[in-house]
Amino acid sequence: MERYSAYDRFARIYNQHWGDDFSQRALPLLDKLLLGQLPPAARLLDVCCGTGQLAQALAERGYQVTGLDGSEEMLRLARVNAPAAEFLLGDAREFSLPPIYHGAISAYDSLNHILHLEQLTGAFRCVRAALLDGGLFVFDLNLEEGYKSRWRGSFGIAEDDHACVVRSRYQPDERLAWTDITLFFLESGWVRSDLTLTQRCYSEAEVCAALETAGFIRIQIYDALKDLDFPGGVGRAFFVAHKGEK
Numbered sequence: 001m002e003r004y005s006a007y008d009r010f011a012r013i014y015n016q017h018w019g020d021d022f023s024q025r026a027l028p029l030l031d032k033l034l035l036g037q038l039p040p041a042a043r044l045l046d047v048c049c050g051t052g053q054l055a056q057a058l059a060e061r062g063y064q065v066t067g068l069d070g071s072e073e074m075l076r077l078a079r080v081n082a083p084a085a086e087f088l089l090g091d092a093r094e095f096s097l098p099p100i101y102h103g104a105i106s107a108y109d110s111l112n113h114i115l116h117l118e119q120l121t122g123a124f125r126c127v128r129a130a131l132l133d134g135g136l137f138v139f140d141l142n143l144e145e146g147y148k149s150r151w152r153g154s155f156g157i158a159e160d161d162h163a164c165v166v167r168s169r170y171q172p173d174e175r176l177a178w179t180d181i182t183l184f185f186l187e188s189g190w191v192r193s194d195l196t197l198t199q200r201c202y203s204e205a206e207v208c209a210a211l212e213t214a215g216f217i218r219i220q221i222y223d224a225l226k227d228l229d230f231p232g233g234v235g236r237a238f239f240v241a242h243k244g245e246k
Contacts (some may be wrong), residue, residue, distance in 0.1 A: 003091045004070035004113065007050070009193050010181060011073035013164050015051040017157060019081070022108045023054040026140075029228050033240050034103050034138045035061075042102035045130055046085075047092050047123075047139075048110030052078025055085040068095060093119045097130040104131060106139035109236070112199035115176075117206055124214035124241075131243040137216065138240050140224065144172070146235020147201050151177045161186040175201040207239060217244030 007014065038044075041062050046055050049067030051074050058065050065085040069075050075087045088097075092106070093114055104127045114120045127137050142150075151170035157163060163184040170177040179197040184190050208219050220240040224233030 001091060001094055001119075003089075004093070005072065006113075006195065006197055007069075007071040008073040009183065009195050010197075011051060011071060011077055012185075013157070013162065013183060014074070015077045015081070017164075018108075019051040019053040023057055025231055026054065026107055027057055029224075029230060029238060030105065030138065032228070033222070033238060034105065034136055035063075037136060038063075038102050043100055045097070045101040045104040045127070047104060047106040047127060048108075048113075049078060049087065050074050050108065050110070052080075052082035052085065052087070054105070054107055055087075056082035059084040066097075066101070068092065068097075092123045092126070094122060095126050097126075099130060099132055101130050102132055102135055104135065104137045106137075109140055109142045109199070111139055112142050112177075112202070113197070115198060115200045117202070117210060120202070120207075121210040121213050124211055124216065128215050128243055133243060135243040136240060137243070138238065140236055140238045141202060141207065142177075142199065143204065143235050143237055144175075144201050147177045147199075148172070149234050151179075170201075177201065204237065211239070211241045215244060216241035218242040 043064045044058055046065055046067040049055055049069045055065045055067045059082055067078055067085055067087045068090050070091045078087050147170040151168040154167040156165045165182045167180045177199045181195050183193040204221055211219050222228050222238045224230035224236035224238055
């Protein structure tokens with residue numbers, strides 16, 4: 001598989017306008033779902049770590065954090081944002097790390113970018129292999145309600161040296177969602193760049209079956225809004241899975 005690097009061109013904008021927001025909202029949930037069950041200075045794997053704001057917040061709490069991402073540019077910024085963390089270039093669908101981690105995280109619906117169920121199952125296998133016995137894996141995904149409520153319309157950001165226009169759409173029949181992004185950067189004149197990010201809508205049943213196939217047990221699902229009072233959590237679910245013996 002070609003490494004997933006779609007965020008390279010978007011990294012600068014993501015870092016400035018999105019990176020901190022979700023991390024700060026997610027930390028209280030991670031305290032409840034994961035961090036409160038780990039030993040001090042536990043090793044954590046942040047899958048699809050992006051520009052490292054969550055890794056930095058965890059490192060500040062004394063955790064030993066390794067971030068994995070397919071975007072070289074996202075990782076370049078992550079190393080600036082979280083100098084105490086370790087960052088690795090790799091694809092979430094296919095990576096190999098030793099079983100040294102007490103917990104694993106994948107935040108901000110990152111795994112929705114995996115477009116095929118067998119590849120999502122493969123990602124779960126890779127995460128499981130990196131966990132210690134009894135390790136926990138916590139991640140969030142957008143579900144159908146989230147795509148129907150949020151993947152529509154457009155918005156823009158305008159700054160002195162950059163601008164961004166985002167247009168979102170969801171096709172229920174295909175269970176695919178697209179985010180079309182137009183970027184402008186002021187360099188020697190204004191330079192335009194266009195990209196499209198694609199996500200797959202999975203059902204809770206599909207995700208649970210993939211986790212079980214990968215060897216996870218005691219799978220729990222939390223509605224982000226109803227169960228966890230997560231701001232902006234309509235149509236988002238948090239999954240907690242334990243590493244079990246196959």
